[in-house]
Amino acid sequence: MYVILGGTGNTGKHITETLLAAGKAVTIVSRDASKAEDLVAKGAKLAVGDLHDTDFLSKTFTGARAVYSLVPPKWDVEHWRTYQVQISTSIALALHSAKVPYVVNLSSMGAHLPEGAGPVSGLYYLEQMLNTIPGLNVLHLRPGYFYQNLYGVLDMIKHMGVIAQPLPAEFKFNFVHTSDIAAVAAQRLLALDFTGHSVQYIAGPKDYSFADAAAFISQAAGKDVPFVTSTVEQSVEGMIGAGIPAAIAEPYGEFYGSFSSARYLADFDRKTNVIEGQITLEQFVKNEFKYALEGELVA
Template structure:
């Protein structure tokens, strides 16, 4: 089988590629960085260097493939961000149609059932809608939970202020997952290619409120009394801007926090809860501690 994987050598695409290659399949990895070509080749994959916004490049790359794993890379200078994400999704749809490819696994997100109010995930919703328009193409939307790796962003806050904080609220359970568990699911689906029409699969590893997260991370780094401090939405946005994020990004991440706090981010997930994947918060906390102490 011939697979096309977007996402360069990221935390999902690299292990996904390794699993497909180990099964003897032909894998092409798309990257925007020519410097990644040698490492892609060393994995046993073929590099395709180009932009996800280049429909002609994507169409040529997709042509002749049995299936693809699609994702939308971060672009923190995009403005308006949601519309940029949705626009990339429309370009993917055009390229898939031009190439004649018939099987897609798309990295979506928990909350992508919502057309608005969930920050950048509202852009992912637009991308889903674009891919749904494809005729005769089987599309599986993977909707993983909040990545554990996002928690690395609070290391500076813990070291500087001695707290763990966000605008998620203290009691709302946040659904989380490890990228390697997403890669395992993506590999499973691509190897079997049994999905038909348009379908959705949620991926989650743990469900914990912010107090629990603070306690588990604190214990792992030798700070068992690490407190959770809820931030107002205004302070959350201002804090991200002060940390160097563009206002558009800060606004959208703040909105995503509100969606988590109110629960709207998780409404459809709660109706279709999957069996939890192997990596629990305590498992990730060991990785967190290693980065914290490095």
């Protein structure tokens, strides 16, 4: 039996569908039963509960051969890092209590940094907690920047006509589609071919800049949507102005401040320990993002 945290999310849903198609028993953990109806119809078992609830997780994990773990984003917390540590601790305690033998953990590129990378540094602590559990074989997935994060600039495009980020226009980095991440996770969950503590980086087919993203979006929109380099302070103020709590916006400012640094990128090398996905950024914009630009729902 497999347990998938965030089973209705960007990666969890694809993983669940792949495991079910392979004939595996899957339990998905979700806070909202209504979002899981299609997966339950396909054969998944649903466990509704809060990841803060260690007893709930322990019972859900009991008997599992493997768990897919993550700390889901939550946009109304009073302190981002505290939330991350609380969820990480709850997951780790439950895994230890249930004696789960395998975990594939969704982390992030940059999670080798205990401080200085905002919410990504919070994932360092989940990795370290899982690494302390006796007898647990854990694979940490460290993907790059999700293509789907671009949905966060939709309002900016619609109301300001630009994409503004606190990064140099020429700075290219690892973008990746969440379905490519899910494909790697599902394959490793099915194989369970890892032992001890290991890390796997996941990248898109090539690196892109936000200027590249703006060019693809301009093509999809049929009008020029230029990229503008903002300051970290401007980006934080913009997030707060859009209704994101300062407790979340400020750590993201720290993240963007470190994102293009050698320190953040030090542990990532496309030539070693990197699995490259199939979906290009241009394909994502053409086949998915453009429909959000037109005001349509994105599946």
